[in-house]
Amino acid sequence: MSPDLPSYHQRVAEEKRSQILEAATALFLELGYDRTSLARIAERSGVSRATLFKQFPTKAALFDAMITTSWSPADESAPPPAGDLSGGLTTIGVRYAELLGRRELADLFRIVIAELPRFPELAGAQFSHGKLPYFAAVRDYFLAEHAAGTARVDDADLAATQFLGMISNYLFWPRLLIPGWSVTPERVTEVVDEAVRTATARYAAGGRRET
Structure with a gap:
């Protein structure tokens, strides 16, 4: 395995995480917290639902990540x-x-x-x-x-x-x-x-x- 592979995967994961957080923020502002589903966030961010659920199993966990990042x-x-x-x-x-x-x-x-x-x-x-x-x-x-x-x-x-x-x-x-x-x-x-x-x-x- 290439020594650069782990860092590549980490970089991709960080990029997807950033996409998810950006999409979640936009949807929370647009639709409100209650009407925004994780499935809708996955669609807006361009990642699979499995990828999103792996990083953020609940909407509350996603919101906590938004806070920490911000x-x-x-x-x-x-x-x-x-x-x-x-x-x-x-x-x-x-x-x-x-x-x-x-x-x-x-x-x-x-x-x-x-x-x-x-x-x-x-x-x-x-x-x-x-x-x-x-x-x-x-x-x-x-x-x-x-x-x-x-x-x-x-x-x-x-x-x-x-x-x-x-x-x-x-x-x-x-x-x-x-x-x-x-x-x-x-x-x-x-x-x-x-x-x-x-x-x-x-x-x-x-x-x-x-x-």
């Missing part, structure tokens, strides 16, 4: 090390802004909001499998800076909420409410920089202020 950062690098609060928050902020700019994340929220009255479990899945793990990573970063003595953080949950909120409230939530809302790359950089400056001014050890 919340996975493109940059899979490890969290920034503690020791430089401003630099670490800048890295986190830039990654978060990139995540918020993805179409699939906005689509996911639209699906959850539209289906919330009939399928509240979708919101629970979105929170527990998507938002919460991401939030926990940012909270843990603040705790690491506190342990390193470079930050004074009495409430890491609040600190993470404040920091992420300063970015998402400008870059993400208006996209769900205001047709045509867009932000230039320069404005994105400014929003992240201001969030970093505010958080650093509040939490840097010794009352240090970043200029």
Whole structure:
């Protein structure tokens, strides 16, 4: 067997998975969660039902995969090390802004909001499998800076909420409410920089202020 064969099969499987998730998102938006069947998703994505059922035996499993994919950062690098609060928050902020700019994340929220009255479990899945793990990573970063003595953080949950909120409230939530809302790359950089400056001014050890 060719040594390249396993990697080829893996690549094909990943491509099919991407096709399935893209088709599922489009159909959930178009028809709603309830009216979208796995069979219809298989047809739209161009894969066999056997292939789809092998990867996603239930619609709930497929939705969970959509959440995980949507919340996975493109940059899979490890969290920034503690020791430089401003630099670490800048890295986190830039990654978060990139995540918020993805179409699939906005689509996911639209699906959850539209289906919330009939399928509240979708919101629970979105929170527990998507938002919460991401939030926990940012909270843990603040705790690491506190342990390193470079930050004074009495409430890491609040600190993470404040920091992420300063970015998402400008870059993400208006996209769900205001047709045509867009932000230039320069404005994105400014929003992240201001969030970093505010958080650093509040939490840097010794009352240090970043200029």
